[in-house]
Amino acid sequence: MSKSNGNRPARIGFYVCHCGHNISGTVDVAAVARYAQALPHVVVSREYKYMCSDPGQERIAQDIREHALNRIVVASCSPLLHEHTFRTAVEKGGLNPFFFQMVNIRENVSWVNESPEEATEKAMDLARAAVHRVAFHKALEPKRVPILPDVLVVGGGIAGIHAALTLANAGRKVVLVEREPTIGGHMAMFDKTFPTLDCAACILTPKMSQVKNHPNITLWTYSEVSKVEGYVGNYTITVRRKPRYISEKLCVGCMECIEACIYKEGKFPDEFNAGLSRRKPIYIPFPQATPQVVVIDPQTCIEFKTGKCKKSCLEKCDRDAIDFSQKEVVEEIRVGTVILATGYKTFDAGRLPHYGYGKYDNVYTSLEVERLVNASGPTGGELILRDGRRPKTVGIIHCVGSRDRNTNRWCSRTCCMYSLKLAHLLKEHTDAEVYNFYIDIRAAGKSYEEFYDKLLEENVHFIRGRVAEVTDWTARPSEEGKLVIRVEDTMIGVVRRIPVDMVVLAVGMEPQFDAQEVRRLFNISCSTEGFFLERHPKLAPVDTFTDGVFIAGACQGPKDIPDSVAQAGAAASQALVLIDSGSIELEPNTAYLVEEDCSGCKSCLTICPYHAISHDEARKKASINEALCKGCGTCTATCPSGAIRQNLFEDEEIYSEIRGLLTPMPAEAQGGESC
């Protein structure tokens, strides 16, 4: 028995909840209460309509005082819902809140059993097990750990930018880490945004420069997080800053070095223009890149490949910003919370060969078309196809890599709307006949349906049917030189062959290619499709199962700009909640070491998924960091000498619970066994 009630025998109060009809509709609660009354050490046993209500809680506190109870068992709903409620009630009655055990007879019994007899019997079994267990509970103190006020934001797309600015405006110090040479993410590549047709750059670039100029934001582009150590409130993050061979301090972005490069024309695929144009080895991704700093790509630069370049860029730079000897810098920062906004990647259209991407020049992905219609894009906004023609007919194929069991099962949510937007822009730029091939039009958002309506009235064709193939095989002279789309028009009920000049594939959104590595790095989970998993799909959409790590934007699932921004704001405010509370209370269900039993075998070190155990070299013993421990119990089970034990899951507690569960009815037969 634990210290706080000395060696006094257990005096248990047992309460069973009706939960309206949720429990009492199946379980005979009165019978359960009568049964529990007869169990060893049970002093009080009651039933009540709603135990979680104020009178229900008050009953517990009052009974503790009146009957000198020292253990409480409540049989009701899931601990996830009300364990905290009842612990508080127990504390109010003057007991340590951990002298409490909860039995879930709703989710585990009444909701999953149809037979009242069986349900009642199971509820009695579980009640008996809990009564046996609770006698061994110890008094525990929840731990508090302080929260460092600084925040790390990973990813400089619109979600990361918005989260960083929100926190910085609230006076917190933020480090924003971005892998690419510039922030802006996918949004910087877009031409217009649906449904308002605002120019994406016009609304994004002011925010980008705010990030750059904000005194509270440290912006590290061309950098990646390589190591994460610590726990909520106290993370140590290692960031690798790749060399761009240009001094960020000295470069002013005049781009004269680019002009001076011995490559007179761009030669290498330009990432920012989705490969539609060519850049030099020394380049700046786009005119409003932030920071406005040039970068040298060592893969293509002659100086790096052969060492024999005449380095005209170096001569041209009058600020001596170019430094071919720059090395990678490893920085270490300490933050209390982390916001992951690592974004998404687009579906690789080459995986669906029947759509002809990569085979026919005039088949484009939607991202390429965003660049193609953009005024600062590869053609200056002129819609000129790869073969130099201007399209008179365009087919936009929806759901490429979405809603398809062969590729991705999910709906990417944004494609319908951006396809409508592209249809509008293409019609505006070229006055072409535009066809949309869709399965369903999903225009769920403010003013989205109205935008769809507008497109319908613009006489854009909407053909309901999933395209079977895009081919250059012609069946008639009128199809010569065209790409033919073969589709069933399911609304009319006829298969059609539609010759077009240009095909746009509305590619879906997928998890980033390294989402799994990032997940492991920050010790969070992914849902089956590979997007980061939120703690609760409805009620905790930006939290993760790792305290202090939040997610925002399309890394959590396909999302458009308004939703990403909203989620980024939510993640920032969740981080602020932690920071402003100053410290966080941790569930004391942690593992602890009985040092004299530890042989220093190190078995526990490698199996701990939270890196909470280290080896104390001086004493040759394990050492458990209780702030990091999540109470998973792996080490407790692994330790060959039984030196690791776990609060709330002590051997005696578990054995007694099992013994209680397996003790045959009636309970009197086993009386007095547990204490």
Added chain:
Amino acid sequence: MIFRHTDLTRTTKTVPRLIKFEEELDLGFGEEIAAKAYGQKLLSCIQCGTCSATCPLSHYMDFTPRRVIAMVREGFRDEALSTTTIWLCASCYSCTTQCPRNIHITDVMYTLKREAILRGRYPKRYPIPVLARNFFQGVFRTGRNSEARLIIKLYLQTNPLDALRQAVVGMKLFLMGRMSLRQDRIRKIDQLQALLNAVDSGNGKKGGAGK
């Protein structure tokens, strides 16, 4: 032509599974009809099918109103103009009142009927256009409608065999004085004809006794 029209008695139909080529379509047809029937709203059809579900006659039609609208939008001109749908429309306006996009479907049907007559695409021995044509011709010539003559012409032009059967009923009605073969005429028929011709020319037709 990929769809065959059928008469009233055949309510289910077989659609030959042919491929439709874009060159066979009239891509401007949707906008053309829209312009004649309350504007661009026709194009905003979302193919929900409310019109077909609310139509009391849609189960007699070879194509439901929804499919006719889809065909108009997509330029299936010949198919849309030769459906029985447009002739079976009884102008009850159920579809028009219920359409979530406020498309004036009844007016679209009238526009298609007119278009079918102009292009000579209506089903030749189908009773409804025949009735309409004979009614108009009768009124154009005399200024009055003669029910007996109209009915006789209708049966002779659509189903002569059935006319024999109906003749029995006709004789009874005639003997009871419920039907008359007498043709009333109005005075100054030339003025009425001028009026009707003016209306016809307004509809883009040369004028001259509704053919």
